Amino acid sequence: MTQITTDTPLEESAFGKKAAGPVGWLDSRLGLAKAGKGLVRKVFPDHWSFFLGEIALYSFIVLLLTGVFLTFWYVPSMEEVTYTGSYAPLRGLEMSKAYASTLDISFDIRGGLLMRQIHHWAAMLFIASMIAHMLRVFFTGAYRKPREVNWLIGVGLFSLALIEGFAGYSLPDDLLSGTGLRFVDGLIRSIPIIGSYAEFFVFGGEYPGELIIPRLYMAHILLVPAILLGLITAHLLLLVYHKHTQWPGPGRTENNVVGYPVLPVYAAKAGGFFFVVFGFIVLVSATLQLNPVWSYGPYNPSEVTAGSQPDWYMGWVEGAVRIMPNWETTILGWTFSWNVFIPAVVLLTALFGLLAAYPFVERWVTKDDREHHLLQRPRNAPVRTGLGVAGMTAYGVLWIAGGNDVIATQFHMDIYTITWLCRIGFFVAPVIAFVVTKRICISLQRQDTETLLHGYETGVLERSPDGGYSERHAPLPANVAYTVSARDEVRVIEAPEDTDEHGVRAPGGLKARLHARASRFYHEDVAEKPTRHEVEEAAHHHADHDGHALEPGARDEFQGISETGVPHQH
Amino acid sequence: MRFLSTRRRHPLAGLVVLLLGLIAVGGLYSAVAPDSATAETTDARKVEAGRQLFLVGCATCHGKNAEGIQTKSGGNYGPSLIGVGAAAVDFQVGTGRMPLANASQQAPRKKPQYTPEEVSELSAYVATLAPGPAIPSEEYTDASGASDEVISEGGEFFRTNCTACHNSVGAGGALxxxxxxxKLTGVSGKHIYEAMVTGPQQMPVFNDAVITPEDKRAVIAYIKTVQAEPTYGGLGGGGLGPVVDGMFTWIIGIGGLVVIATWIAAHGARVKRKESRS
Incomplete structure (x- = not known):
C-alpha cells in the first residue's frame, strides 16, 4: 500500500483567499512578486552554528531600537550642572549634563533603566556573537574563495563594533567610563611623535576637554551605526549572492544548497529566533544589573575606583597593557612609550591585520583557486585549526591579565604572580595550544580513516572458543562514510629544482623554497585520505573476515547501538 | 510651721541642723565626687586586666612591654605597640585581625577572638603606654540619620580617598x-573610623587634619547608604564590574542562545498536509 500526500495550493487555502486582495494590490504597484520570488525561494542549510551571525544581526536590531529610545533623554554635553534627581546619594553634586541625564534615564524616566540595560546587554551580546560567528567561519574555512571579500567586510564590522561599543561605554561620563576614556587617551598619546598632537585633535585640547562627549555621541549614534548598517547590508547581500555554505554530506555538492526555502520554513525559523534573542536580552536586562553608573559617581580625572575594567571586548587590550613591562625611551626629546604603544596600538592593529590577511595567506600557501561552498570540518585543516586555537589562547591569556585584580581578590592570589604567569603564558600557551590542537586534529583524521577502513566499534565483545576476546566492528553506514570521507586530498607543493639541467639557477628560487616550506608546514602531517580502492578492499575484507569484523550472517543478531551513536544499518 | 518655730530654741536644735547639714553635704558629695574616685580604680583594674590578657595573648610577638620584637635579621617579628593608641587595638582585635592565625601577607578579617569587654581592656592597657588615637565617640561613628547633603559629601570624600583601593561600592580591591x-561590607562605623585614624596594614592614615571627624562620619554615612540600598536594575555582580558581566555574556548569553539555535536547527519543517490513502 502506498501513501500519497497532497498539498493544498496556497491560493485555495483560507489564508490565501483572504490575502489575495491586499497582496495583489501591493504587487501590481510595487512589483514585489517578481523581485521577491528569488528571495523567498532561497534555500538555507540547517546547522546550529549558522545561527551565530543571526544573533549578532538581531542584537543589532535591538540596539537600534533601544538606542533610539535613549537618545530621547540623553544629553551629550559636558556642561556642569547640579544634580537634583531622585538618586539621593548624588544629589547636590556637580556633574556633567551627560551623567545627570544618564542618572535621569536610570531613575526618573519610566522604563529608562530597563532600556539602558537592554541596550548594554545587547551590545555585549552583539560583539560576543560576532566573534563566535567569526570563529565558526574561520574554523570551517568558510572564508575561502569566493567569500574573501565578505570575510573582510566581517573584519571591518568587528573592528567598528569595538569602536561603537567603546564610544557607548564612554557616554554616561561616570567615573568608570571616564577612566576608560583616560585609557584611550593614553593609547592615543603613546603613538610615537604624533601622539600628543593626535590627542589634541581628538579631544579638542588637553584631556578631557569639553568636546569629547559630543564627538563620541555623534560617532556612536550616527557615523559608526551608519557604516555598520551599510556593511551589514553588504554582508547579507553577498551572503545571498554567494549562497550559504553547507556541511558536506550525501547529496550536498559544491553546486547546490540542501536546506529549506526562506518561505515558509526559514522565515519562521529565523523570525522565531529573532524573538528568542530579543526576549532573552530583555529577560537578562530585567533581572541582572549591568553598569550601575550611579555607584561610580561623576567623572573626575583625579579619582579612580578599584576594579576599573573595560567591557569584555576591550578586556584583552587592557590585559596586554597590564602585563607589558614598563619600557620607555627618549630619543632627541621625543618620548617613545613602548609600554603602551606595543600592547595597545600595535596589538590592536596586529589583530585586525592578521584577521584580514589570513584568507590570502592561506590561499598563497595552498594555491587553491577553486570555489568552495562545502565547509571543512576543523580536523581536516589541522594547521588552520591549530592557529585559530593558538590565537584564542593568546586572547584568553590577555583576558585573564585584564581581570588580574578581580582574580587576585576573588581567588586570594598574588596579583604579581598572575601578571608573570600571563607574561609567560602569552608566549608559551599559544605554542602548546597549536601543537596539541594540531595533533588532536590529525588523530581525529586518522580515526576517521580507521573507521572508514575497519568499521566502527560496536561495543559488542565476543569471546572465541579458545578464550580470546575481540570487539565486533561494523562498517559505517553509507551516509556517514560519505560525510567522513568528503574532504579534499591535500599535497605538499614542493619547490622546483634549484637549478635546471644546464646548471642555471631557476628564477624565483627563494620564493619557491619559501612557499614549499609554508606548504610543508600546512600539509605535511595531514593524515592521508583512504583511496576508493582501499575502502572497497576494506569492505570486501569486512564481508569475508572472521569474528574481528561483523559477519553478514551475524548482522540480524546484532541489535546494539555503538557509543558513537551510529546505529546498526540493515 | 508652728512645730519648727516653737522648737527652734531647743538645746538639741543646733545638733539637728548640723546633722541635716552633714547629711546634705555628704549626700551631695556621694552623688558627685566619688564618681571619679571609683572610675580611677575601674580604669586601673581594666588596665591591669588588659595587661594580663596582653601577656597571655600578644606578648609572644609584640614583647612583654609591647615594645615589639625584632628578628635576628632585623625584620619585624611583631611591631611595637607603644603609641598606636586604643583605636588601633580596638580595630585590630575587634575585627578579629589580631591575634594572627598565621603569618601571611596580610591579616584577614575573621571572627573576633576576644569579647568586647576584653577588647576594651586590651585597648585600655595599650592606651596607657603612650598617647595615641582614642576610640572615637559614637557621635562620629553612628551615621544613621545623616542628611542627604552629608551623604553626598561623604561620597565625594569616599571617591577621592578610598575607591582607588576599596572599589566604588566598597567591594575591595587587589594590592x-x-x-x-x-571589603567594607558589614564593617561597623566605629571600625571604619578607627581604620582611617590608625591606618592598619597597607592603609594610609587619614588623621583629623586630613579628614575632619565630621567628614569621617560623612564617609561612613555614604558607605552605609550605598550598601543598604537595593541593587537597582536586578541582581548585581557584587560590585566587581565588567569582568563578571563579560563572563555572563559568554557563558550564559552565547551558551544559552547556542542551545536554542541547536534546538531550532535540529528540527525540520513540519508542513501540514492532507493525507489520503489509495
Whole structure:
C-alpha cells in the first residue's frame, strides 16, 4: 500500500483567499512578486552554528531600537550642572549634563533603566556573537574563495563594533567610563611623535576637554551605526549572492544548497529566533544589573575606583597593557612609550591585520583557486585549526591579565604572580595550544580513516572458543562514510629544482623554497585520505573476515547501538 | 510651721541642723565626687586586666612591654605597640585581625577572638603606654540619620580617598604582593573610623587634619547608604564590574542562545498536509 500526500495550493487555502486582495494590490504597484520570488525561494542549510551571525544581526536590531529610545533623554554635553534627581546619594553634586541625564534615564524616566540595560546587554551580546560567528567561519574555512571579500567586510564590522561599543561605554561620563576614556587617551598619546598632537585633535585640547562627549555621541549614534548598517547590508547581500555554505554530506555538492526555502520554513525559523534573542536580552536586562553608573559617581580625572575594567571586548587590550613591562625611551626629546604603544596600538592593529590577511595567506600557501561552498570540518585543516586555537589562547591569556585584580581578590592570589604567569603564558600557551590542537586534529583524521577502513566499534565483545576476546566492528553506514570521507586530498607543493639541467639557477628560487616550506608546514602531517580502492578492499575484507569484523550472517543478531551513536544499518 | 518655730530654741536644735547639714553635704558629695574616685580604680583594674590578657595573648610577638620584637635579621617579628593608641587595638582585635592565625601577607578579617569587654581592656592597657588615637565617640561613628547633603559629601570624600583601593561600592580591591584592600561590607562605623585614624596594614592614615571627624562620619554615612540600598536594575555582580558581566555574556548569553539555535536547527519543517490513502 502506498501513501500519497497532497498539498493544498496556497491560493485555495483560507489564508490565501483572504490575502489575495491586499497582496495583489501591493504587487501590481510595487512589483514585489517578481523581485521577491528569488528571495523567498532561497534555500538555507540547517546547522546550529549558522545561527551565530543571526544573533549578532538581531542584537543589532535591538540596539537600534533601544538606542533610539535613549537618545530621547540623553544629553551629550559636558556642561556642569547640579544634580537634583531622585538618586539621593548624588544629589547636590556637580556633574556633567551627560551623567545627570544618564542618572535621569536610570531613575526618573519610566522604563529608562530597563532600556539602558537592554541596550548594554545587547551590545555585549552583539560583539560576543560576532566573534563566535567569526570563529565558526574561520574554523570551517568558510572564508575561502569566493567569500574573501565578505570575510573582510566581517573584519571591518568587528573592528567598528569595538569602536561603537567603546564610544557607548564612554557616554554616561561616570567615573568608570571616564577612566576608560583616560585609557584611550593614553593609547592615543603613546603613538610615537604624533601622539600628543593626535590627542589634541581628538579631544579638542588637553584631556578631557569639553568636546569629547559630543564627538563620541555623534560617532556612536550616527557615523559608526551608519557604516555598520551599510556593511551589514553588504554582508547579507553577498551572503545571498554567494549562497550559504553547507556541511558536506550525501547529496550536498559544491553546486547546490540542501536546506529549506526562506518561505515558509526559514522565515519562521529565523523570525522565531529573532524573538528568542530579543526576549532573552530583555529577560537578562530585567533581572541582572549591568553598569550601575550611579555607584561610580561623576567623572573626575583625579579619582579612580578599584576594579576599573573595560567591557569584555576591550578586556584583552587592557590585559596586554597590564602585563607589558614598563619600557620607555627618549630619543632627541621625543618620548617613545613602548609600554603602551606595543600592547595597545600595535596589538590592536596586529589583530585586525592578521584577521584580514589570513584568507590570502592561506590561499598563497595552498594555491587553491577553486570555489568552495562545502565547509571543512576543523580536523581536516589541522594547521588552520591549530592557529585559530593558538590565537584564542593568546586572547584568553590577555583576558585573564585584564581581570588580574578581580582574580587576585576573588581567588586570594598574588596579583604579581598572575601578571608573570600571563607574561609567560602569552608566549608559551599559544605554542602548546597549536601543537596539541594540531595533533588532536590529525588523530581525529586518522580515526576517521580507521573507521572508514575497519568499521566502527560496536561495543559488542565476543569471546572465541579458545578464550580470546575481540570487539565486533561494523562498517559505517553509507551516509556517514560519505560525510567522513568528503574532504579534499591535500599535497605538499614542493619547490622546483634549484637549478635546471644546464646548471642555471631557476628564477624565483627563494620564493619557491619559501612557499614549499609554508606548504610543508600546512600539509605535511595531514593524515592521508583512504583511496576508493582501499575502502572497497576494506569492505570486501569486512564481508569475508572472521569474528574481528561483523559477519553478514551475524548482522540480524546484532541489535546494539555503538557509543558513537551510529546505529546498526540493515 | 508652728512645730519648727516653737522648737527652734531647743538645746538639741543646733545638733539637728548640723546633722541635716552633714547629711546634705555628704549626700551631695556621694552623688558627685566619688564618681571619679571609683572610675580611677575601674580604669586601673581594666588596665591591669588588659595587661594580663596582653601577656597571655600578644606578648609572644609584640614583647612583654609591647615594645615589639625584632628578628635576628632585623625584620619585624611583631611591631611595637607603644603609641598606636586604643583605636588601633580596638580595630585590630575587634575585627578579629589580631591575634594572627598565621603569618601571611596580610591579616584577614575573621571572627573576633576576644569579647568586647576584653577588647576594651586590651585597648585600655595599650592606651596607657603612650598617647595615641582614642576610640572615637559614637557621635562620629553612628551615621544613621545623616542628611542627604552629608551623604553626598561623604561620597565625594569616599571617591577621592578610598575607591582607588576599596572599589566604588566598597567591594575591595587587589594590592601588590598578595595584599589587598578588604571589603567594607558589614564593617561597623566605629571600625571604619578607627581604620582611617590608625591606618592598619597597607592603609594610609587619614588623621583629623586630613579628614575632619565630621567628614569621617560623612564617609561612613555614604558607605552605609550605598550598601543598604537595593541593587537597582536586578541582581548585581557584587560590585566587581565588567569582568563578571563579560563572563555572563559568554557563558550564559552565547551558551544559552547556542542551545536554542541547536534546538531550532535540529528540527525540520513540519508542513501540514492532507493525507489520503489509495
Amino acid at each position: 601588590p604582593g598578595g595584599r589587598y584592600a578588604p
